Amino acid sequence: MIGHDPTRTYKAVVIGAGSGGLTLAIGLAGFGHDTVLVEAGRVGGDCTNVGCIPSKALLHAAVSGERDPFGYVRRKRDDLATREDHEMEEHEQIHLVRGRARLTSERDPHVVEVDAPDGTVHRVLADNVVICAGSQPVEFAIEGMSDDTLVTNETLFELHDVPGTIVLVGGGAISLEMATAFRDLGSAVHIVELADRLIGNDDPLVSSTIRAALERRGVVMHIGTSIERFDEPTRTAHLANGDTIPGVDTVLLAVGRRPRLDGLGLKEAGVETSDQGVVADGWGRTNVDGIFAVGDITGNTLTTHGANAIGRRAVRAIALPYLPKTGDPRAMANAVYSRPEIASVGLSPSEVEAMSPAGRRRYEIQMPGIDRGYTDDLEHGVAMVDVERFSGKILRAAIVGPSAAEIIGMFTLAIDQGIGLRKMFAMVHPYPSYSQVVGQLADDFARDTYPALPKEWWGMMRGRVKNRLARR
Numbered sequence: 001m002i003g004h005d006p007t008r009t010y011k012a013v014v015i016g017a018g019s020g021g022l023t024l025a026i027g028l029a030g031f032g033h034d035t036v037l038v039e040a041g042r043v044g045g046d047c048t049n050v051g052c053i054p055s056k057a058l059l060h061a062a063v064s065g066e067r068d069p070f071g072y073v074r075r076k077r078d079d080l081a082t083r084e085d086h087e088m089e090e091h092e093q094i095h096l097v098r099g100r101a102r103l104t105s106e107r108d109p110h111v112v113e114v115d116a117p118d119g120t121v122h123r124v125l126a127d128n129v130v131i132c133a134g135s136q137p138v139e140f141a142i143e144g145m146s147d148d149t150l151v152t153n154e155t156l157f158e159l160h161d162v163p164g165t166i167v168l169v170g171g172g173a174i175s176l177e178m179a180t181a182f183r184d185l186g187s188a189v190h191i192v193e194l195a196d197r198l199i200g201n202d203d204p205l206v207s208s209t210i211r212a213a214l215e216r217r218g219v220v221m222h223i224g225t226s227i228e229r230f231d232e233p234t235r236t237a238h239l240a241n242g243d244t245i246p247g248v249d250t251v252l253l254a255v256g257r258r259p260r261l262d263g264l265g266l267k268e269a270g271v272e273t274s275d276q277g278v279v280a281d282g283w284g285r286t287n288v289d290g291i292f293a294v295g296d297i298t299g300n301t302l303t304t305h306g307a308n309a310i311g312r313r314a315v316r317a318i319a320l321p322y323l324p325k326t327g328d329p330r331a332m333a334n335a336v337y338s339r340p341e342i343a344s345v346g347l348s349p350s351e352v353e354a355m356s357p358a359g360r361r362r363y364e365i366q367m368p369g370i371d372r373g374y375t376d377d378l379e380h381g382v383a384m385v386d387v388e389r390f391s392g393k394i395l396r397a398a399i400v401g402p403s404a405a406e407i408i409g410m411f412t413l414a415i416d417q418g419i420g421l422r423k424m425f426a427m428v429h430p431y432p433s434y435s436q437v438v439g440q441l442a443d444d445f446a447r448d449t450y451p452a453l454p455k456e457w458w459g460m461m462r463g464r465v466k467n468r469l470a471r472r
């Protein structure tokens, strides 16, 4: 419902109605609690309005022959945003307050003030506050470039015409997805990445595979450099390494995110922050009793499913406070919906790298080499898994290839349930599916492990014990 009772103390006030905030409000309502949900912009947050939904809609429009791809994107976005807004307005136990919220120093109950669009200030009293204010794009000005040319994810989906030439600054998740979409739409696409490889927090083999696949589709890479200035009359982008890109219509800045901390009153409320955002644990708890933070604002997760997963734990912590807070969050897979897709789950590549080599093993399968890759003329794709030696316990898995975002689910379940390649070896996959890479990785593991076992036993056991102790 719209509005709240200023004299009543609610179970929780949730700041931000994006992926995290909606999880909290709906989850607490499920436990029978009345919750105030404050939103300064549009219900649905970044995911619905300027993130997941418009980007995936554009990827779809680009291959489905839509005559007005951006019109399609806005239609899908607006339909969903309207539905989510309506759902919140109509919900019996969710009290939607429109305006900008800030914490105050008042506790017991916590007081949150909301600056409404009409200039009035509302006070909301609640036993718990959950900050789900999200993040915004890192931005910088480019010498000589007008606001019409330079866009971020917040303005990209307002375009009307497909650019003839687009430059994507940054070689992370947003750029790889948008490179795919704009190539499919017929644009000339350039990626400008400062680091020495794309998607630098992933495995180098992931970077080189997606790079080769996108280059094959005509994306031009400018790696290890950045954009320096823009010459408006010739519409030429000048890069730091001396490269020039002429005839540029649009430049998308996608160089990472920063938490939306400004104006939240965190200092007044005594909430600890770092460069990454609000400091919060795996239950969303901050250093202040009764104040939680979930989603991009914490920097702990930068995905919708991450905000959702930690959000559910925060719901439990608020609704069932007497239950012990044990257990880490479940394995969280990530996916980039480029073509081919990229997906990974488990430890980070650097965490795997830091482990004793004697206690672990890497298996890799080139996806063009499996039968489905052959029938589909697949040129680039790889599946790799790092496992504990002998047990086959999965440390990390990464896939670049068709259906990677779906196949990774098998490894996610395996990590959650402690199923190793030793057990996955017996699993039967439909022929000829891309999921057969999982079976082939398990076959490689079996071939490599069992014959070597008598020779390696002691070294392997020492390595495993060392690794397990190091991860305590």
Ligand SMILES: Cc1cc2nc3c(=O)[nH]c(=O)nc-3n(C[C@H](O)[C@H](O)[C@H](O)COP(=O)(O)OP(=O)(O)OC[C@H]3O[C@@H](n4cnc5c(N)ncnc54)[C@H](O)[C@@H]3O)c2cc1C
Pocket: 015, 016, 017, 018, 019, 020, 021, 038, 039, 040, 041, 042, 043, 044, 045, 046, 047, 048, 050, 051, 052, 053, 055, 099, 100, 101, 102, 132, 133, 134, 135, 153, 174, 260, 263, 264, 294, 295, 296, 297, 301, 302, 303, 304, 305, 306, 307
């Ligand atoms: C282009 C792009 C594509 C993406 N694609 C994917 C994807 O495919 N899959 C995926 O999992 N993730 C994706 N993401 C990431 C995903 O959108 C975010 O991780 C997710 O939206 C974070 O949820 P959140 O609740 O933390 O923040 P948001 O969803 O951003 O919600 C925060 C809300 O808080 C509101 N707010 C802020 N300050 C205040 C205040 N003081 N008072 C009241 N309200 C306030 C904001 O208006 C906003 O509505 C993508 C992101 C981008 C940019």
Ligand SMILES: NC(=O)c1ccc[n+]([C@@H]2O[C@H](COP(=O)([O-])OP(=O)(O)OC[C@H]3O[C@@H](n4cnc5c(N)ncnc54)[C@H](O)[C@@H]3O)[C@@H](O)[C@H]2O)c1
Pocket: 169, 170, 171, 172, 173, 174, 175, 177, 192, 193, 194, 195, 198, 199, 200, 225, 226, 227, 253, 254, 255, 256, 257, 302, 303, 334, 335, 336, 337
């Ligand atoms: N499918 C998904 O789940 C999905 C899709 C899109 C975005 N997202 C989320 O949104 C977040 C933001 O995405 P993003 O792509 O903006 O950030 P990112 O952190 O994924 O990538 C940013 C890239 O920009 C590069 N960079 C930094 N400064 C630069 C400069 N001056 N010039 C050139 N390159 C520079 C970095 O080296 C990095 O490779 C991601 O962390 C991701 O979690 C998720």
